[in-house]
Amino acid sequence: xxxxxxxxxxxxxxxxxxxxxxxxxxxxxxxxxxxxxxxxxxxxxxxxxxxxxxxxxxxxxxxxxxxxxxxxxxxxxxxxxxxxxxxxxxxxxxxxxxxxxxxxxxxxxxxxxxxxxxxxxxxxxxxxxxxxxxxxxxxxxxxxxxxxxxxxxxxxxxxxxxxxxxxxxxxxxxx
Ligand SMILES: Cc1cc2nc3c(=O)[nH]c(=O)nc-3n(C[C@H](O)[C@H](O)[C@H](O)COP(=O)(O)O)c2cc1C
Numbered sequence: 701x702x703x704x705x706x707x708x709x710x711x712x713x714x715x716x717x718x719x720x721x722x723x724x725x726x727x728x729x730x731x732x733x734x735x736x737x738x739x740x741x742x743x744x745x746x747x748x749x750x751x752x753x754x755x756x757x758x759x760x761x762x763x764x765x766x767x768x769x770x771x772x773x774x775x776x777x778x779x780x781x782x783x784x785x786x787x788x789x790x791x792x793x794x795x796x797x798x799x800x801x802x803x804x805x806x807x808x809x810x811x812x813x814x815x816x817x818x819x820x821x822x823x824x825x826x827x828x829x830x831x832x833x834x835x836x837x838x839x840x841x842x843x844x845x846x847x848x849x850x851x852x853x854x855x856x857x858x859x860x861x862x863x864x865x866x867x868x869x870x871x872x873x874x875x
Contacts, residue, residue, distance in 0.1 A: 702874045704728070705765035706736045709772025709783035709819075710809075716845035717809045719854040721771045724807070727864050732871060737761055739786040747792075755789050762790050763798040766874045768832075769867075771807045773845075774819035779826070791830045799830040805870045807840045807863060815841025835870045838862075 706725065710717040725734045741754035749755070762768055772783050779787075791797045806823055808816025820841065824834045840863045842848075848856045 701731070701733050702766040702871055703733045703764060704735070704767050704769050705761050706734060706769045706771060707739060707783065707786060708736065709770065709775075709780045711740045711782055714849075714852075715773075716811070716842070716849045716854065717771050717773050719849040719852055720807060720809055720842055720845065721769075722852070723854040723860060724769070724771065724863060724867065727860060728867065728871075735761060735765070737786070739782055742786055742789055745785055745788045758786060759790055759798050762802065765802070767803040767805060767870060768799075769805045769807070770823060771809065772816065772819060772823070773809045773811075774814070774816035777818040778822045779819050784826070787826060787830075795831060797830055799827070799832040802832045803835065803870070803874055804832050805835045805867065807842065809842040809845045811844070811846045813843050815843035817841055835866075835873065837866045837869055840866055 706721050708717050708721045728734060737758055743749055743752060772779055790799055804827055806820055808820045810816040820839050827834050842859055848854055
C-alpha cells in the first residue's frame with residue numbers, strides 16, 4: 701500500500717486546508733497509508749541548528765513516503781512562510797535531499813475565488829529546484845474554502861470527486 705505524507709500549509713486549528721487534508725485522507729480510506737507532518741514544531745531555518753528532532757522527523761517522514769501531498773493556502777500570491785520553512789529544512793543537502801525525485805501532489809486552498817492558483821505554480825517551481833516530481837495532472841484548486849467547512853468538516857462533493865480522481869491517478873502512478 702502506498703505511503704503518503706501530507707504537508708499542510710496552515711497551522712491554525714480552524715484551517716480550511718487542514719479540513720481539506722482530513723477529507724482527502726478519509727476519502728482515501730484503506731487505499732493508502734496516510735500520515736500528516738507536524739511543521740509547527742520546526743524552528744525557523746538556520747543552518748547553525750544541527751540535530752533538531754523536528755527537522756529529523758520531517759526528513760525521515762518525507763524520505764519514507766512514496767508520495768508527498770501538499771495541501772496549502774495561498775499567502776500573498778505564494779506559499780505560506782511556514783510551509784516554505786518546512787520545505788527549506790527538508791531541501792538540504794542541496795540537490796540530494798529527501799525531496800530528490802520525490803513524487804508530489806498539490807492541492808491549493810483559498811478563502812477567495814482563485815483557489816490558490818498562484819501558490820500552486822510557485823510550489824511547482826520550488827519543487828523543481830529540489831528535483832522533486834510534482835504530479836503532472838490537472839490542478840486541484842479549492843476556492844471559497846472557508847464557506848465549505850462546518851464543524852471542522854470540509855464539504856464540496858464536486859471538488860472531492862475531482863480531487864479523488866486525480867489522487868487515484870497519483871496513487872496508480874506510484875506503482
Ligand atoms: C497572510 C495572508 C495572506 C493571504 N493571501 C492570500 C492570497 O494571496 N490569495 C488568496 O486567495 N487568499 C489569501 N489569503 C486568504 C486565505 O486564502 C484564507 O485566509 C484561507 O482560509 C487560509 O487558509 P486556511 O483556512 O487553511 O488557514 C491570505 C491570508 C493570509 C492570512
